[in-house]
Amino acid sequence: MLSSTAENLFWMARYMERSENTARLLTGLYHMSLLPARRGAQAGLWEGLFQSEAERNAYLAKYDAFKTDPVLTYMVLDRENPSSIRSCVWSARENVRATRHVLTTDMWETINSTWLDIAKTNYADMQDMGHHEFLEWIKVRSHLFRGVAHGTMRRGEAFEFWRMGVFIERAENTIRLLAARAHTFKPTGPISREDTATLDYYQWGTLLRSVNAYKAYREIYKSQIDPRRVVELLTLNEEIPRSVMACVEEICQVLEGLRPRSRCFEQSRDLLNRLQSARIDRVYRTGMARFLEDYRAGLHDLSLQIQKDFLMIQ
Amino acid sequence: MNLSDREKPKIFDEMHAANGDIRPAYRDYSAWLTDQSLERLRQKHAQADLLFRRLGITFTVYGEDEGGERLIPFDVIPRIISHEEWSVLERGAIQRVDALNAFLHDIYHEQEIIRAGIVPAELVMTNEAFQPQMLGLDLPRRVYAHVSGVDVVRVDDKTFYVLEDNVRTPSGVSYMLENRETMMRLFPDLFAQSVVAPVDRYAEYLLRSLQAVAPLGVDDPTVVLMTPGQYNSAYFEHAFLAMEMGIELVEGRDLFVDSGSIFMRTTEGPKRVDVIYRRVDDGFIDPLAFNPDSALGVPGMLSVVRSGRVTVCNAMGTGVADDKAMYCFVPDMIRFYLGEEPVLQNVPTYSCRKPDDLKYVLDNIADLVVKEVHGSGGYGMLVGPKASKAERDDFKRRLKAEPDNYIAQPTLALSTCPTLVEEGIAPRHVDLRPYVLSGEKTRVVPGGLTRVALKSGSLVVNSSQGGGTKDTWVLEAPVVIEEEE
Numbered sequence: 001m002l003s004s005t006a007e008n009l010f011w012m013a014r015y016m017e018r019s020e021n022t023a024r025l026l027t028g029l030y031h032m033s034l035l036p037a038r039r040g041a042q043a044g045l046w047e048g049l050f051q052s053e054a055e056r057n058a059y060l061a062k063y064d065a066f067k068t069d070p071v072l073t074y075m076v077l078d079r080e081n082p083s084s085i086r087s088c089v090w091s092a093r094e095n096v097r098a099t100r101h102v103l104t105t106d107m108w109e110t111i112n113s114t115w116l117d118i119a120k121t122n123y124a125d126m127q128d129m130g131h132h133e134f135l136e137w138i139k140v141r142s143h144l145f146r147g148v149a150h151g152t153m154r155r156g157e158a159f160e161f162w163r164m165g166v167f168i169e170r171a172e173n174t175i176r177l178l179a180a181r182a183h184t185f186k187p188t189g190p191i192s193r194e195d196t197a198t199l200d201y202y203q204w205g206t207l208l209r210s211v212n213a214y215k216a217y218r219e220i221y222k223s224q225i226d227p228r229r230v231v232e233l234l235t236l237n238e239e240i241p242r243s244v245m246a247c248v249e250e251i252c253q254v255l256e257g258l259r260p261r262s263r264c265f266e267q268s269r270d271l272l273n274r275l276q277s278a279r280i281d282r283v284y285r286t287g288m289a290r291f292l293e294d295y296r297a298g299l300h301d302l303s304l305q306i307q308k309d310f311l312m313i314q
Numbered sequence: 315m316n317l318s319d320r321e322k323p324k325i326f327d328e329m330h331a332a333n334g335d336i337r338p339a340y341r342d343y344s345a346w347l348t349d350q351s352l353e354r355l356r357q358k359h360a361q362a363d364l365l366f367r368r369l370g371i372t373f374t375v376y377g378e379d380e381g382g383e384r385l386i387p388f389d390v391i392p393r394i395i396s397h398e399e400w401s402v403l404e405r406g407a408i409q410r411v412d413a414l415n416a417f418l419h420d421i422y423h424e425q426e427i428i429r430a431g432i433v434p435a436e437l438v439m440t441n442e443a444f445q446p447q448m449l450g451l452d453l454p455r456r457v458y459a460h461v462s463g464v465d466v467v468r469v470d471d472k473t474f475y476v477l478e479d480n481v482r483t484p485s486g487v488s489y490m491l492e493n494r495e496t497m498m499r500l501f502p503d504l505f506a507q508s509v510v511a512p513v514d515r516y517a518e519y520l521l522r523s524l525q526a527v528a529p530l531g532v533d534d535p536t537v538v539l540m541t542p543g544q545y546n547s548a549y550f551e552h553a554f555l556a557m558e559m560g561i562e563l564v565e566g567r568d569l570f571v572d573s574g575s576i577f578m579r580t581t582e583g584p585k586r587v588d589v590i591y592r593r594v595d596d597g598f599i600d601p602l603a604f605n606p607d608s609a610l611g612v613p614g615m616l617s618v619v620r621s622g623r624v625t626v627c628n629a630m631g632t633g634v635a636d637d638k639a640m641y642c643f644v645p646d647m648i649r650f651y652l653g654e655e656p657v658l659q660n661v662p663t664y665s666c667r668k669p670d671d672l673k674y675v676l677d678n679i680a681d682l683v684v685k686e687v688h689g690s691g692g693y694g695m696l697v698g699p700k701a702s703k704a705e706r707d708d709f710k711r712r713l714k715a716e717p718d719n720y721i722a723q724p725t726l727a728l729s730t731c732p733t734l735v736e737e738g739i740a741p742r743h744v745d746l747r748p749y750v751l752s753g754e755k756t757r758v759v760p761g762g763l764t765r766v767a768l769k770s771g772s773l774v775v776n777s778s779q780g781g782g783t784k785d786t787w788v789l790e791a792p793v794v795i796e797e798e799e
Contacts (some may be wrong), residue, residue, distance in 0.1 A: 001562075001580055001581050001582075002562055002563075002564060002568050002578060002579065002580055002581075003568070003579045003580060003581055004565070004567065004568050004579070005562075005563075006581045094544070097370065097544055097549075097553070098544045100370075100553050100557065101553045101554075101556040101557035101562075101563045102557075105369075108369070108370065109368050109369065112367075112368055112369075112370050113368055116367065116368070157581060161581075258581075310581040311579050311580070311581065311583070
């Protein structure tokens with residue numbers, strides 16, 4: 001396959017996955033914004049979305065406050081915001097357009113009709129439909145695209161590059177989701193005080209729901225919601241499809257199939273080992289934020305190495 | 315349905331004879347059409363639009379943002395060609411392309427047609443599209459134009475004129491294929507009982523032609539399609555054809571020259587390329603040899619072409635055969651190279667570089683269509699009867715200043731075909747572009763691109779100027795059991 005085609009497939013998958021993850025993230029935050037305003041649960045809620053100074057500034061250049069309506073406009077429909085859902089769907093669709101000769105017609109039609117629908121949506125439409133419903137629709141369109149890809153693509157290189165994009169993006173997103181809450185981690189101490197527990201319940205419960213892991217948490221831990229266990233579930237548990245562990249396992253599998261003797265496969269194995277040998281209590285003691293940041297950097301390096309090994313960048 | 319009285323006497327309608335009878339090729343269709351309500355047709359029309367948009371059969375409009383993708387209007391009423399008419403068109407188109415290929419081989423070799431005094435040397439040698447780098451180069455099977463579009467119009471029941479030849483990188487064939495696909499999706503009942511010749515083998519024939527011209531000694535050639543990229547107006551077609559043929563769609567940046575061959579960058583390392591079906595113009599193909607600013611091409615490609623290690627389709631320098639000044643000589647080429655009389659006629663053409671012709675054109679400009687020799691897409695053109703006095707005077711000035719740059723033709727009464735427009739079903743002028751493939755043999759897929767001028771009375775069918783397209787049906791020969799004589 002052409003290296004440029006592989007690159008397009010990789011990014012097509014990443015952008016589509018990113019649009020879904022942004023929708024998930026926003027759904028979670030939106031729900032939290034509707035909770036009773038107890039003990040500042042809402043303070044900094046929307047602002048927390050903008051983790052870097054550059055992102056904050058880009059937002060503040062257009063809007064003056066971190067409130068539901070402007071933030072959702074900016075994150076969902078703003079065509080000048082390269083990470084808005086609209087922009088992600090557009091980028092995904094352009095990458096499909098560049099590779100449609102290796103994709104199935106169904107894939108093209110699915111993403112193109114998603115794009116055509118989102119292109120004509122404005123904020124009023126989204127309000128009419130309901131924020132929750134609209135974000136849900138985005139998620140469903142992403143599910144549909146993934147299903148179509150799974151159900152129609154020939155199992156060959158193109159399929160593998162698509163898969164790789166999906167899982168790298170998903171792993172990064174799960175980390176980002178946790179990192180956004182990293183400042184609330186307290187390195188020691190049990191969750192004793194009643195009001196903290198309530199807040200944790202809301203915040204971490206919402207987070208779990210946004211990645212469809214709430215039920216799994218209940219089944220596995222059978223206890224009240226403890227941030228530490230949430231992190232454990234979403235990083236180290238291989239059974240949860242959106243956990244970092246599950247994603248990295250998939251990446252290793254893909255790379256082993258494509259190029260077992262390559263730098264990038266080695267790197268993916270190292271990343272997997274890091275998770276396999278990690279224990280949540282130790283991670284907690286050394287600092288959650290740092291652990292997540294290091295791992296994010298590791299994934300980023302892997303992504304670059306993949307691009308190098310498959311000649312996507314010269 | 316009635317034709318407007320004004321148009322009744324002179325203009326040939328594809329469906330209706332002058333006495334109001336339905337022509338034989340349209341009989342079945344017409345019977346079906348009378349059962350359809352206008353409302354249903356409009357519904358189908360809207361459905362077609364939706365289908366085209368969903369499939370992304372759009373062309374890009376430059377300078378607009380992500381919304382800059384437009385549809386070429388599609389008309390749901392097909393243009394139908396009888397088996398007998400088609401066999402003439404087919405023979406004529408093949409003959410013409412064979413002659414053009416012979417001409418191209420000749421002018422890049424012995425130039426016998428110039429020595430014989432048939433084509434003036436300066437028309438060839440000073441032609442912008444002439445590529446001296448191609449001189450003396452032997453191409454596989456002597457084919458230069460592997461894909462050609464021969465634009466044909468009809469003026470009466472017997473006469474088809476060739477309006478122009480397109481032997482550079484003719485486009486539009488995806489519309490021939492997708493229009494059919496769409497018609498079959500919209501009106502399956504129409505096809506169930508009809509005898510419409512299928513067009514869907516085009517891609518297979520194209521691939522076969524491309525494989526047939528691989529460099530000598532290459533058994534299982536790697537063929538690629540080279541596109542200027544996804545923002546080119548014909549990108550959909552490039553992707554579509556690559557997909558249909560199952561070959562890689564490459565851009566200049568995917569290719570590089572190494573030790574005398576061309577390679578593409580793949581995930582498994584460099585892979586040699588043997589045949590390039592390029593949809594990039596001559597001037598952009600190799601920045602070392604042609605346009606140094608081109609970011610679309612491959613540096614050093616021409617030297618590989620010259621060494622015969624890669625075949626570029628269409629060959630570079632084919633444009634010399636299809637400009638409007640050379641057009642006048644095509645009938646002579648057919649006689650000279652093939653020893654045959656042309657099956658299809660040229661439109662009577664005045665070359666303004668000849669003083670007598672120029673005088674005639676200046677005197678009769680109100681009745682003529684004046685075209686720039688190198689113009690295309692309906693630009694740089696004056697339609698005398700429709701033009702204002704000021705426009706005509708302006709063209710007269712230009713003609714006197716640069717007579718070599720213009721030709722003129724009588725205003726043709728292009729045939730009309732019933733078309734669904736706002737007022738209902740009304741006659742609109744059409745042309746036809748069959749696609750001719752040359753490789754191991756020369757062939758035409760039964761069909762083509764019918765373009766239709768959607769504005770009432772308009773003769774300009776170009777999509778850039780408000781033209782649309784129709785599905786083109788060629789009826790297969792009726793199966794008749796005849797007794798042997």
